[in-house]
Amino acid sequence: MPEQFFLSVLAIAAVLLIVRLSTNRITSRHFNIISQLIKMNEVDGFDPVKLLHHLEPFLTKLGIKDYGxxxxxxxxxxVRRNGSMRKPMEKFVHTADYTVYIGIVPRFGRLDPDFISRILVEIIFLLLKADVNIQTASAREAFRKSEEIQTFVNHDVKNLIQFVNALEFNLNEVQDEAGHKRLIRYLQKSLPSLKVRADKILSALNSTRPEPDSIPEKMRPIVLASDISAxxxxxxxSENSIDTEITAGKRELTVIIENIIKNFYDKSIVEPGIDLFMSMDEEDGAYLLTFRDTGSPIPDCEKIFEPFYSGKVNGLGIGLFHCRNLAMGMNGFLKAENTPDGPVFILSVKK
Structure with a gap:
C-alpha cells in the first residue's frame, strides 16, 4: 500500500512537471510571436491599418482563428467580424477622433495559461490605440505646418504682386533712354530676390495639404442611399418625401446610411420578402431621413445603440453606437422606433 501511494505521488509529480515545462515552453513561444508583431508594427511606421492586415498570420501562429x-x-x-459563437475577450474605446475595438476568442490548448490571452488582447488594443494617436497627431502637425506655409505663401504672393504693379507703373512712366537703363539695373538687382520668392511659392504649392477630418459637401441623400442599396x-x-440637396459631411453620412442598409440586408436574409422604404422631410431647421422596413419590430430601440449589444449572430455591436456618435457630431441625432407600419430609423441632419 505505501508503495502504491508512493508511486501515485511520483506519477502526480511527473504530470505536474510536464504541465509546468509545457506551459513555460508555450508561454515563451507566444511572447516571442507577440514580440515579432510589435517589431512589425514599428517597421510599418505605426500604421494601424497595416497592423490589422498583418494580424491574421501572427494570430494563426498563436492558434487563434476567431477574432474581430x-x-x-x-x-x-x-471591420472584421468574429466568426465564433463563444464570447471573446474584448477591449474598446471611443473618442471624438477614433473608435477602436478588438475581440479575441482564445483557442489555446488546455495547458495554455489564460493570462496569455488577456495579455494578447491588451497588447493588440494598446498597439492599435497608440498607432491611431500617433497618426492623428502627425496629421494635425502636418495641417498646422501647412497653415504656416500658407501664411508665408500669402506674404510672398503679396510681395510679388506689389513688385509687378510697381514694374507696370515704371514701364508706363519711363520716357527716355536713361530711364530705361535705370529700370534695367533695378530689375537686375531685384531678380535674384524675386526668383527666391517664386521658388518658395512653387515648393509650397507642390506639397500636399492634408484634408480636414470632415468636409461639408452638397449631396442628395436619397441618391446616396439608392446607390448604397444597389x-x-x-x-x-421612396415614399412621400422631398428630394433635395443638403450640405453635410459626406463620409459621415455615408457611414450612417450604409450601416442602416447593411442591417436591413442582414435582416432580409432571415426574413425574406421584406421591403425597405426611405423618406426625407424638413422639420425644425433640420432634414429628417427615415428608413422603414416591413419586417419584425426592433426588440429594444435604445439598447441597439449600446456598445457590444447585437441581435445578430457574430455581430460586433459597435456599428449603430458609432453611427449615433457620428450623428451627434453633425449636430443631429439617430434613433429607432417601432411604428404600426414597421420599425424605422430616423436620422436628423441639421440644415
Missing amino acids: YYLFYHNTEY IYGIVLH
Whole structure:
C-alpha cells in the first residue's frame, strides 16, 4: 500500500512537471510571436491599418482563428467580424477622433495559461490605440505646418504682386533712354530676390495639404442611399418625401446610411420578402431621413445603440453606437422606433 501511494505521488509529480515545462515552453513561444508583431508594427511606421492586415498570420501562429475588430479613424471604417459563437475577450474605446475595438476568442490548448490571452488582447488594443494617436497627431502637425506655409505663401504672393504693379507703373512712366537703363539695373538687382520668392511659392504649392477630418459637401441623400442599396442588391422604395440637396459631411453620412442598409440586408436574409422604404422631410431647421422596413419590430430601440449589444449572430455591436456618435457630431441625432407600419430609423441632419 505505501508503495502504491508512493508511486501515485511520483506519477502526480511527473504530470505536474510536464504541465509546468509545457506551459513555460508555450508561454515563451507566444511572447516571442507577440514580440515579432510589435517589431512589425514599428517597421510599418505605426500604421494601424497595416497592423490589422498583418494580424491574421501572427494570430494563426498563436492558434487563434476567431477574432474581430472595428476601427474608425480618418472617416473610414475597418471591420472584421468574429466568426465564433463563444464570447471573446474584448477591449474598446471611443473618442471624438477614433473608435477602436478588438475581440479575441482564445483557442489555446488546455495547458495554455489564460493570462496569455488577456495579455494578447491588451497588447493588440494598446498597439492599435497608440498607432491611431500617433497618426492623428502627425496629421494635425502636418495641417498646422501647412497653415504656416500658407501664411508665408500669402506674404510672398503679396510681395510679388506689389513688385509687378510697381514694374507696370515704371514701364508706363519711363520716357527716355536713361530711364530705361535705370529700370534695367533695378530689375537686375531685384531678380535674384524675386526668383527666391517664386521658388518658395512653387515648393509650397507642390506639397500636399492634408484634408480636414470632415468636409461639408452638397449631396442628395436619397441618391446616396439608392446607390448604397444597389451595391447590396436592395430595391429602396421612396415614399412621400422631398428630394433635395443638403450640405453635410459626406463620409459621415455615408457611414450612417450604409450601416442602416447593411442591417436591413442582414435582416432580409432571415426574413425574406421584406421591403425597405426611405423618406426625407424638413422639420425644425433640420432634414429628417427615415428608413422603414416591413419586417419584425426592433426588440429594444435604445439598447441597439449600446456598445457590444447585437441581435445578430457574430455581430460586433459597435456599428449603430458609432453611427449615433457620428450623428451627434453633425449636430443631429439617430434613433429607432417601432411604428404600426414597421420599425424605422430616423436620422436628423441639421440644415
